Amino acid sequence: MNVEGILAQLGALVAALVLAPLLAGWVNMWRAWLQNRTAPPLTQPFRALHKLFWKESVMAHSASPLYRAAPYAVFSCMLLACMIVPTISTNLPLAPAADAIALVGLFALARLFMSLAAMDVGTAFGTLGARREMLVGFLAEPAFLMVVFTASLISSSTSLATIVGSLAHREPTILPSLAFAGVAFTMVSLAENARVPVDNPATHLELTMIHEAMLLEYSGRHLALMEWAAALKLFAYSCAGLALFFPWGIAEANDRVALALALPMLVAKLAAGGVLLAVIETVLAKMRIFRVPEFLATAFLLGVLALLVRILLGA
């Protein structure tokens, strides 16, 4: 551990906290533009967070301490995930502590807390949302793991920093396995981040909602933490995708020039990814909840195909 490492880690932390709501705002802006609406300003998520942090937090009488603790647990899980994923540098002191499989575990832990808290108060909506979240989660997780394994096979390591390093420096070859894994990853991250074909992040009024149904009872600073955690999750997933499939521009160990260049590079890549996400959300319609297993089975299939193509074709 050295000064550069700590600096890079702190930089990644600040970048995650600031860029995550901005990314959410950016996606919302593009969604509005693509749907011919007047877009909210880019800083709208920050305004919403600011408003919520100054509001009183109202609790149900039947709420247990778990309900109170869940927002903090979820938020810290997501923050930790953002610090493990190489965003601007691979020289992260925290990175050796957890590899890609542990990252999947962190997301699972956050999901567990969220679902328990949603069921805690005992409203119908919360339970419904929690069950659906678990359905989506248990199908999305193996697909995500297959994607991770494909990248690990190519770079023969499960550590995200090593994967980024070896993928960024490999010879320019066309790898169909990575293309399959990329599509599978996109599908998984759409499902995990409650995006359109699986869930609609823009509505509170539908019987089909998943993520919002779990947050229905939260208010004030707890809701703010949950919203921020959701933005961080989107950020972590986007950065994991960028790290696996577009690893160029992430700084290597002790390279200050690259570190300075890495942030604009990251912002540019995230901006492009956000536009792509908004386009996907605009052209696709939300599917029935019973179609979601098929959607995620397809993602799993693509992950397995990526793995098979890598093992058997060496490509």
Added chain:
Amino acid sequence: MNPLSTQVVNLFAAALLLIAFAMLSQRRIVTLINLFALQGLSLVGSTATVAWATGQHHLYYSAGITLALKVLLLPWILHRLIRRLNVKWDVETLINIPTMMIVGIVLVIFAFNLALPISEFSRSVARGTLGIALACVLMSFLMMITRSKAVPQVIGFLSMENGLFFAATSATYGMPMVVELGIALDVLVGMVILGVFLFQIREQFDSLDIHHLEKLRDD
């Protein structure tokens, strides 16, 4: 043999496999036909790449035949057919997609293992893709077995031919021109006959569900 062309052929092979899975799990007939056209297009790409990499000129002709026949003519005939049969927006309801996908993955593993010793004899650019070609053939078989409507079965038959063609190109740089022309003509004639056949089936049973054909009738 430059490595780039091998990679490009591998890429097209992977696309072919992906499209085979997409066809296996597609319920709508219109999308099925479009996927079939797309499969033909990736076949054209891979054949042209092999032709360019090895300097085998006759492969250019076979790529041209594939383009004309499987990307343009056959999808056009199929589109016309389903419009006239009025089954354009038909949806097949009886297939269980996750199960089909798992069976498909098993088939892919089987085909890869089967093709491994064969492809070691081959010295072609794209010998690794023989397994994928075999997997495409097997998955088209699976599609023909599991579908109950007649039009998806026809498409399964045509896509099986795609897989065979790909196997021939990747393992041995294609069949002789006469054989290829013969097969192309066969497929075309088969398509025309099947088209007539479909109208007859519908005339007899008021439906394209081929399960009606399994019952014996006296009249």
